[in-house]
Amino acid sequence: MESDQSAKKLWVLGTGGTIAATAASASDNIGYTAAQVGVATLVNALPGLQSVLLGHELCSEQVAQVDSKDMSFDIWLALAKRVAHHLAQADVSGVVITHGTDTLEETAYFLQAVLPPELILAKPVVLTCAMRPASALNPDGPQNLMDSVAVALTPGAHGVVAVCAGTVHAALEVQKTHTYKLDAFTSGDAGPLAYVEEGSVRLLRNWPLALMDKALVDIKDIATIVAWPRVEIVMNYAGGSAGVVDALLQPCPGVAALRGLVVAGTGNGTLHHDLEAALRRAQQAGVKVVRTTRCATGRVLATAHSEFADSEGLSPVKARIALMLALMSSGF
Ligand code: SIN
Secondary structure (H helix, E strand, O other), X not given: OOOOOOOOEEEEEEEEOHHHOEEOOOOOOOOEEOOOOXXXXXXXXXXXXXXXXXXXXXXXXXXXXXXHHHOXXXXXXXXXXXXXXXXXXXXXXXXXXXOOOOOHHXXXXXXXXXXXXXXXXXXXXXXXXXXXXXXXXXXXXXXXXXXXXXXXXXXXXXXXXXXXXXXXXXXXXXXXXXXXXXXXXXXXXXXXXXXXXXXXXXXOOOOOOOOOOOOOOOHHHHHOOOOOOXXXXXXXXXXXXXXXXXXXXXXXXXXOXXXXXXXXXXXXXXXXXXXXXXXXXXXXXXXXXXXXEOOOOOOOOOOOOOOOEEOOOOOXXXXXXXXXHHHHHOOO
């Protein structure tokens, strides 16, 4: 990738979500259909955009149009390819992605893990979203999109981040923790990366580093994989049993064999003894098991006799992605 001080383009890639949703009534903030409005329309509707563009040309591309609860591996791959393509152009300063809030943290982590480190150490990828539909009386999407443009054009910005309600979160930590409030995301113990105030970014800590020296799996290699390794998530709770894990291990017509299990344990990843025994059997049968916690904040701290790998601070949904990518890189 060539570096170019006169970079002049900012790409906004649309994937759908509530930011692109419409409802029958402007007073309805929840009874909407996600992924209805094209990204070009969202961008063109922004008042005062020129004030944050700093002379950049804003270009848009619709990569997908989905409610993010329906996010798929195919869309992730298409998105990663388009982001990598745009970032590699010398005249591009960064990429903004409009996305549903529901799985935004998973897409952010996936992109941070698979995009070539030399690209995301040089330029930003900013995911943004909305909790209210575009048709709402007082939608939050336009401000979030404006803030994302400001973040993407901040000198020195790099890595994959998320912007919502004036707050910038790093891909590694961002988590949706509220079902309704406009400020629906947190970075947990790490705290936010920055705030956006009237188009200015107030940085609280460093921009994210790449997760590793090289992407865990090359996007080109992911593209050759016909079916991604199947990794499921199970949870510990009062009265837990071996039943779910034992059922997941059973062959099922038309469903790929299980390759990995992420368990969201109680507290410091603790497990009901029946569930633990079932996970031990799964591991002995060749299924990779990763222990996480169902607590919204904090991380599993390994104990002297841990039988299962821990997620190194990743939430259950991000640990699942990390395990899928690790399985891909080992040829699963
Ligand atoms: C979605 O995740 O696509 C719908 C919900 C939202 O964006 O808030």
